[in-house]
Amino acid sequence: MTAGERLRDVGEFGFLSRMLPxxxxxxxxxxxxxxxxxxxxxxxxxxxxxTDVLVEGSHFRRDWSGGREVGRKAVAVNLADIAAMGARTxxxxxxxxxxxxxxxxxxxxxxQGMVEESAGVGASVVGGDLVAGDQVAVTVTAIGxxxxxxxxxxxARPGDTVAVCGRLGFAAAGLAVLQRGFRxxxxxxxxxxCPHPPYxxxxxxxxxxxxxxxxxSDGLLADLGHVSDQSGVGVRVDPDRVxxxxxxxxxxxGLGVDxxxxxxxxxxxxxxxxxxxxEQTMPENWTAIGTVVEGTGVDVAGWDSxxxxxxxxxxxxxxxx
Amino acid sequence: MTAGERLRDVGEFGFLSRMLPxxxxxxxxxxxxxxxxxxxxxxxxxxxxxTDVLVEGSHFRRDWSGGREVGRKAVAVNLADIAAMGARTxxxxxxxxxxxxxxxxxxxxxxQGMVEESAGVGASVVGGDLVAGDQVAVTVTAIGxxxxxxxxxxxARPGDTVAVCGRLGFAAAGLAVLQRGFRxxxxxxxxxxCPHPPYxxxxxxxxxxxxxxxxxSDGLLADLGHVSDQSGVGVRVDPDRVxxxxxxxxxxxGLGVDxxxxxxxxxxxxxxxxxxxxEQTMPENWTAIGTVVEGTGVDVAGWDSxxxxxxxxxxxxxxxx
Numbered sequence: 244m245t246a247g248e249r250l251r252d253v254g255e256f257g258f259l260s261r262m263l264p265x266x267x268x269x270x271x272x273x274x275x276x277x278x279x280x281x282x283x284x285x286x287x288x289x290x291x292x293x294t295d296v297l298v299e300g301s302h303f304r305r306d307w308s309g310g311r312e313v314g315r316k317a318v319a320v321n322l323a324d325i326a327a328m329g330a331r332t333x334x335x336x337x338x339x340x341x342x343x344x345x346x347x348x349x350x351x352x353x354x355q356g357m358v359e360e361s362a363g364v365g366a367s368v369v370g371g372d373l374v375a376g377d378q379v380a381v382t383v384t385a386i387g388x389x390x391x392x393x394x395x396x397x398x399a400r401p402g403d404t405v406a407v408c409g410r411l412g413f414a415a416a417g418l419a420v421l422q423r424g425f426r427x428x429x430x431x432x433x434x435x436x437c438p439h440p441p442y443x444x445x446x447x448x449x450x451x452x453x454x455x456x457x458x459x460s461d462g463l464l465a466d467l468g469h470v471s472d473q474s475g476v477g478v479r480v481d482p483d484r485v486x487x488x489x490x491x492x493x494x495x496x497g498l499g500v501d502x503x504x505x506x507x508x509x510x511x512x513x514x515x516x517x518x519x520x521x522e523q524t525m526p527e528n529w530t531a532i533g534t535v536v537e538g539t540g541v542d543v544a545g546w547d548s549x550x551x552x553x554x555x556x557x558x559x560x561x562x563x564x
Numbered sequence: 565m566t567a568g569e570r571l572r573d574v575g576e577f578g579f580l581s582r583m584l585p586x587x588x589x590x591x592x593x594x595x596x597x598x599x600x601x602x603x604x605x606x607x608x609x610x611x612x613x614x615t616d617v618l619v620e621g622s623h624f625r626r627d628w629s630g631g632r633e634v635g636r637k638a639v640a641v642n643l644a645d646i647a648a649m650g651a652r653t654x655x656x657x658x659x660x661x662x663x664x665x666x667x668x669x670x671x672x673x674x675x676q677g678m679v680e681e682s683a684g685v686g687a688s689v690v691g692g693d694l695v696a697g698d699q700v701a702v703t704v705t706a707i708g709x710x711x712x713x714x715x716x717x718x719x720a721r722p723g724d725t726v727a728v729c730g731r732l733g734f735a736a737a738g739l740a741v742l743q744r745g746f747r748x749x750x751x752x753x754x755x756x757x758c759p760h761p762p763y764x765x766x767x768x769x770x771x772x773x774x775x776x777x778x779x780x781s782d783g784l785l786a787d788l789g790h791v792s793d794q795s796g797v798g799v800r801v802d803p804d805r806v807x808x809x810x811x812x813x814x815x816x817x818g819l820g821v822d823x824x825x826x827x828x829x830x831x832x833x834x835x836x837x838x839x840x841x842x843e844q845t846m847p848e849n850w851t852a853i854g855t856v857v858e859g860t861g862v863d864v865a866g867w868d869s870x871x872x873x874x875x876x877x878x879x880x881x882x883x884x885x
Contacts, residue, residue, distance in 0.1 A: 250671065251664030255694050258668060262675050269688040271654050281690035283655045285709055288609035292690065292707055296659040298697045333592050334604045338617040338659065338703035343572030347579060350571060354583050367590040369602035369613065372703075373576050376619045382659035382693075382703035386613055388606055 277473070278395050279324040279458055280387070289389040291330040295320045299379040303436075307421050310349040312436040313381060314356025320460065321385035322364055323440035323513035327458040329394040329449025330387035332366040332442075337383050340376025353381065356437075364442050391450050399455035399474035399518040403535040408444040408515045408528050410434065411463055412491050412502070415509025419498060431494060440513035444528060451526055453517040462508040464553070466516060467533075467541045474518075477538030482507075482545060484532045504552040507543070598794070599716050600645040600779055601708070610710040612651040616641045620700040624757075628742050631670040633757040634702060635677025641781065642706035643685055644761035644834035648779040650715040650770025651708040653687040653763075658704050661697025674702065677758075685763050712771045720776035720795035720839040724856040729765040729836045729849050731755065732784055733812050733823070736830025740819060752815060761834035765849060772847055774838040783829040785874070787837060788854075788862045795839075798859030803828075803866060805853045825873040828864070 250258065259276075268275040273289060274282035280293035297303060297317050308316070318335060325332045337357060341350060350373075357368050366385070399405075417435030426432060440458065448456060455474055457466045463485070467478045487506050495502035518535050525531055536542075571579065580597075589596040594610060595603035601614035618624060618638050629637070639656060646653045658678060662671060671694075678689050687706070720726075738756030747753060761779065769777060776795055778787045784806070788799045808827050816823035839856055846852055857863075 248668045249664065250662055250666045250668050253668045255696075258671060259694060262672065266675070266679060266689050267683065268690065269654075269686060272688050272690055274690075275688070276691045281655065281657070283690065283707065285609045285611075285654065288606045288611075290606075290609075290611055290655075290707065292655065292657055292705075294657040294659045294691060294693050294703070294705060296661055296693045296695045296697075296703065298661050298695050300698075301696050333590075333606065334602065334611075334613065336602070336613055336615040336705055338615045338705070340617055340619050340701050341571055343570065345571045347569045347571050347574045350579060351583065354587070358587060362588065365590060367593045367596070368587050369589070369593055369595075369604065370597045370615060372615050372617045373580060374617045374619050375576075375622050376617075376701055377621075377699050378697065380661050380697055380701050380703075382615070382617065382701075384613075384615060384657055384659075384705035386604065386611065386707065 274395060279327040282328065282389065282393060289393065291325055291328050291387040291389055292384065293321055293324040294382060294384045295324070296380060296382045305379065308436045310352030311356035314353040315360040315437040317381045317383045318357045318360040319438050319440060320513060321383050322360065322442050323458040325385050325387035326440065326442045326445030327456050327515055328389070329392055329446050329456065330389045331446055332364055332385045332387040334367055334369040334386045335361055335383055336369060337371035337381065339371065339373050340380040341373070342377060343375055345379065391446060394449045394453050394456040396455055396457050396470050396473040399470055399476050399535045401476055401535050401537045402521045403454055403518040404521060404523065404531050405478060405480070405516065405518055405533040405535060406525060406529040406531045409441040410512045411459065411486065411514055412505030412509045412512070414438055414511035415505040416491050416494055419500060420494070423498065428490065428494070430490065434512060438511055438513045441515060441528065444515055447526060448515065448517045452523060453519055456515060456517040459512060459514045459516055460510050462510040463516070464507050464541050465510070470518065471539060471541055477536040478533060478541045479536050480533040480541065480543045482543050484530065486530055501550045501552060503550045508553040595716060600648040603649065603710065603714060610714065612646055612649050612708040612710055613705065614642055614645040615703060615705045616645070617701060617703045626700065629757045631673030632677035635674040636681040636758040638702045638704045639678045639681040640759050640761060641834060642704050643681065643763050644779040646706050646708035647761065647763045647766030648777050648836055650713055650767050650777065651710045652767055653685055653706045653708040655688055655690040655707045656682055656704055657690060658692035658702065660692065660694050661701040662694070663698060664696055666700065712767060715770045715774050715777040717776055717778050717791050717794040720791055720797050720856045722797055722856050722858045723842045724775055724839040725842060725844065725852050726799055726801070726837065726839055726854040726856060727846055727850040727852045730762040731833045732780065732807065732835055733826030733830045733833070735759055735832035736826040737812050737815055740821060741815070744819065749811065749815070751811065755833060759832055759834045762836060762849065765836055768847060769836065769838045773844060774840055777836060777838040780833060780835045780837055781831050783831040784837070785828050785862050786831070791839065792860060792862055798857040799854060799862045800857050801854040801862065801864045803864050805851065807851055822871045822873060824871045829874040
C-alpha cells in the first residue's frame with residue numbers, strides 16, 4: 244500500500260482484495276475469507292460463520308427505518324450469507340455501538356427485530372456487546388452448521404444452468420422511492436427496510452446438487468461476476484428470463500429510471516443465485532436466467548451497452564466517491 | 565422501558581440486564597447471553613462464541629495506539645473471553661467501520677495485529693466486513709471449541725479458593741499515564757494499548773476442576789461481583805494477597821493516585837479469576853486472593869471503606885455521565 248493512501252482512494256473492494264489473501268489460515272479452516280461465509284472444520288462438525296456491519300447513514304437512516312427493521316435487516320443479511328453456503332444458522336451475536344442520547348426503546352426494538360428474524364430460521368441471539376459510539380453501528384455475526392454439502396462461489400462449470408430464487412430490485416426501488424421523499428408504495432419501501440431472502444432455498448439447493456451459490460448483496464451482475472471470477476468461468480445471462488415485477492416497471496417508469504438498474508444492479512434483496520448441473524430440473528421457486536460458459540466475465544445477451552446508472556450501482560463500494 | 569428514556573440514563577448494564585433475559589434461546593444453546601461467551605451444543609461439538617466492540621474515543625485513541633495495537637487488542641479481549649470458559653479459540657471474524665479519509669496503511673496494520681494475536685493461540689481470522697463510518701469501530705467475534713469441561717461464572721461454592729492469573733491494574737495505570745500527557749513508562753502504556761491475557765491458563769484451569777471463571781474486563785471487584793451474583797455466593801478478598809507490582813505502586817505515588825483504584829478497579833488487563841475447590845493445589849501462575857463464602861456480594865477484608873475513585877471505575881459503564 245502506498246504511504247498516505249486513503250481508504251476512499253483504495254476502496255472497500257480494493258483494500259480487501261489486497262489484504263484478504265495475506266491472512267494465514269490454520270489447518271482447521273476449510274474455507275477462509277472471500278466467499279459469503281467461512282467454514283471451519285472441527286472434525287465432526289463443520290461450522291460456517293460470517294459478519295456484516297450496518298452503519299447509520301450508509302446502510303439505514305433512522306428516519307426511514309425503525310429499530311425493529313434495522314434489527315431484522317442486520318440479521319437477515321447474515322442469514323442469507325449462511326444460506327448461500329448451503330448451511331443453516333444456529334446462533335447470532337450482535338455488537339452494537341450507539342450514542343448515549345439514543346432513545347432506549349429504539350434499542351429494545353432493534354433487539355426485538357433481531358430475535359424475530361432469527362426465530363424465523365430457528366436460530367438464537369446468544370450474545371453481544373453494547374458500547375458508546377457517535378453513530379449507530381450494528382455488527383451481526385452468524386454461526387451456522389453444514390448438515391449437507393458445502394456450496395461455494397467456486398464450483399460453477401460450463402454448461403451449468405444459472406438460476407435465481409428470491410426478489411431482485413425491490414430494495415433498490417424502495418431506496419429510490421425514499422430518496423425522492425416518498426414513503427410508499429409500502430411493498431418497495433419495506434423491501435429496503437428489511438429484505439426477505441429465501442433462506443431455506445440455500446440448503447435445499449445444496450442438497451439438490453447446486454455447484455456454486457451466492458447471495459445477491461452487491462447486485463445481480465456484480466455477484467455473478469464474483470461467481471465468474473472464483474469459478475474461472477463465464478456467465479451468460481438471458482435478460483428476458485430475469486424476473487421483473489410489474490410494480491417495479493411501473494415505479495421505474497414513474498420515476499424516469501431504467502428498471503434494469505434496480506433489477507440487475509440493486510443488491511439488498513439478498514436473493515440467492517445458484518449454478519445447477521445442466522441435467523437438474525429447476526427446483527420450485529427457482530428461475531433459470533442464464534448459462535455458465537467457457538471464458539471469463541458476465542455477458543448479458545442482447546445488451547449492446549450497460550444501461551446508464553448500472554455501472555455505478557453494480558458492486559456498490561461504500562468508500563467510492 | 566419508560567418512553568423517551570435515553571440510553572445514557574439507563575446505562576449499558578441497566579439496558580442489558582433488562583434486555584438479555586428476554587432473548588429466547590433455542591434447544592441447541594447450552595449457555596445464552598450473560599457470561600463471558602455463549603455455548604452452542606451442536607451434538608458432537610460444543611462451540612463457544614463471543615463478540616466485543618472497540619470504538620475510537622471510547623476504547624482507544626489513534627494518537628495513543630497504532631492500528632497494529634488496536635488489532636491485537638480487539639482480538640485479545642475476545643480470546644480472553646473464550647479462555648475464561650475453558651475453551652480454545654479457533655476462528656475470528658472482524659467487522660470494521662472506518663472513515664474514508666483513514667490512511668489505508670492503518671487498516672493494514674490493524675489486520676496485521678489481528679493476525680499476530682490470533683496466531684499466538686493458533687486461531688485464524690477467517691472473515692469480516694469493511695464499511696464506511698464516521699469513526700473507527702472494530703467488532704471482533706471469536707469462535708472457539710470446548711475440548712474439556714465448560715466453566716461458567718455460576719459454579720462457585722462456599723469454601724472454594726478464589727485465585728487470579730495474569731496482571732491487574734497495568735492497563736488502568738497506562739491509561740492514567742497517557743491521560744496525563746506522558747508516553748512512558750513503556751510497560752504501562754503498552755499494557756493499555758494491548759493486554760496480554762494468560763489464554764492457556766483458562767482451559768488448564770478448567771481441566772484442573774475450576775468451578776467458576778471470569779476474565780477481568782470490568783475490574784477485579786466488579787467481575788468478582790458478577791461471579792458472586794451468578795453463583796449465588798459471597799466472595800471474600802484478602803487484599804494483602806492481591807499482587808501489586810512495585811512499578812504500579814511507584815507510579816501511583818508519583819501521580820497521587822491510590823494504587824488500589826487500578827488493581828481492584830482497572831479492567832482491561834483481562835487477567836483470569838477462577839474459583840477452585842478447596843482441596844485443589846494452586847496451579848502454577850495462579851495466586852490465591854480470597855475465599856468463596858455463604859452470602860452475597862464481594863467483601864474486601866480489612867477495608868473500612870471503598871477507596872476514592874474505585875467506585876466509579878468498578879464496573880465501568882460506557883454510557884454513565
